[in-house]
Amino acid sequence: MKKIGLLGGSFNPAHRGHRRISLAAMAALGLDEVWWLVSPGNPLKPAKGMAPYEARLASAREEARGTRIKVSDFEREAGTRYTVDTLAAIKRRYPNDRFIWLMGADTVAQFHQWRRWRELSAMVPIAVIHRPGYDAPARAASAMGWLRWFVRPLSQAKRWTDWSAPAIFFLRLPPDPTSATRLRALDPNWHRRFTGSNRRALSS
Numbered sequence: 001m002k003k004i005g006l007l008g009g010s011f012n013p014a015h016r017g018h019r020r021i022s023l024a025a026m027a028a029l030g031l032d033e034v035w036w037l038v039s040p041g042n043p044l045k046p047a048k049g050m051a052p053y054e055a056r057l058a059s060a061r062e063e064a065r066g067t068r069i070k071v072s073d074f075e076r077e078a079g080t081r082y083t084v085d086t087l088a089a090i091k092r093r094y095p096n097d098r099f100i101w102l103m104g105a106d107t108v109a110q111f112h113q114w115r116r117w118r119e120l121s122a123m124v125p126i127a128v129i130h131r132p133g134y135d136a137p138a139r140a141a142s143a144m145g146w147l148r149w150f151v152r153p154l155s156q157a158k159r160w161t162d163w164s165a166p167a168i169f170f171l172r173l174p175p176d177p178t179s180a181t182r183l184r185a186l187d188p189n190w191h192r193r194f195t196g197s198n199r200r201a202l203s204s
């Protein structure tokens, strides 16, 4: 049995924040691996401004290099877009492994808009990762009205495989202020580095 953290994201582009929180979560939760599930398209985000899938995947591979982070195109392969469907498919395909869903505190505000989010919460434990500026809004989020009944103390975090879902806790890791929004503002054409002839030049 492997213990695996799942970090779903747009990775538009992947950045040092993703890498840092994944490595810190690995240590805090005793994970064997973290899988970055590169989303073909977040159902709640506009397609406009989303770089091509291959570029996002390539940026994630570069950022994850040399670690136990595995970059996965599972959602593209399985044809799933909603996390509840992705988790069902992953659990079917890897019945002997244990999974925990990792998400930054900023995503909790919209969690009540995710498809069948209560059902999703009953499928795997959830670790909410500290993100500067988002912790208080996360605790006050709409979904927390229900999820708060299932909050676990951080002191039990390493024993998450003993828990039955729903189970959620707030993981305080060294904060990292990096965001893809900011990186896109600095370099709107970041994806060119990972596409077409540039990509071939880089890898040769």
Ligand SMILES: Nc1ncnc2c1ncn2[C@@H]1O[C@H](COP(=O)(O)OP(=O)(O)OP(=O)(O)O)[C@@H](O)[C@H]1O
Residues within 6 Å of the ligand: 007, 008, 009, 010, 011, 012, 013, 017, 018, 021, 102, 103, 104, 105, 106, 107, 129, 130, 131, 132, 176, 177, 178, 179, 180, 181, 182
């Ligand atoms: N610096 C960070 N600290 C904590 N969590 C983060 C950080 N960056 C990203 N995450 C989390 O990683 C997951 C994937 O994030 P995503 O690919 O959307 O990056 P992002 O920087 O949040 O992008 P954008 O600014 O475009 O929304 C989400 O759960 C997000 O909350």
Ligand SMILES: O=C(O)c1ccc[n+]([C@@H]2O[C@H](COP(=O)([O-])O)[C@@H](O)[C@H]2O)c1
Residues within 6 Å of the ligand: 007, 008, 009, 010, 011, 037, 039, 041, 042, 043, 044, 045, 081, 082, 083, 084, 107, 113, 114, 115
């Ligand atoms: O399942 C849903 O309804 C749903 C709605 C919004 C976001 N998600 C997932 O949330 C993860 C984070 O997305 P993002 O774009 O904020 O990086 C990613 O795995 C998305 O597929 C999932």
